[in-house]
Amino acid sequence: MSPKEIFSSACSRKPEIHYPCVWQYKVIGKELHLVKNAIKEICAPVPVTITYSHSSASGKYHSFNAEIEVQDEEARLSIFRALHDHAAVKFVL
Structure with a gap:
């Protein structure tokens, strides 16, 4: 398998997340x-x-x-x- 194929395969898979877990959101807006x-x-x-x-x-x-x-x-x-x-929120990551 070429590096490009490996990268493509890894990017198309859903990440394995074990719950419950602490998750962090980056929240962006204008008014603090x-x-x-x-x-x-x-x-x-x-x-x-x-x-x-x-x-x-x-x-x-x-x-x-925001960590929860x-x-x-x-x-x-x-x-x-x-x-x-x-x-109030413009972007969430």
Whole structure:
């Protein structure tokens, strides 16, 4: 198998995640307090650790790391979708 085929095969496979596990989301938005409140609201009642990460060069965007224990894939994806759909959030990674 060529290196290109190995890379292609590895990229097309779904990662193996063992639940429950601690998962980290990178959440980006414009208003610091609105983004932080959105993370808390969406993750409640499960405790979430929120740490400030970075500001864009212009100071227009701010990012946070949100670390939370997820019980299964459904919970992990549900939080991702809720963050993605929140008005205060511009991007989720």
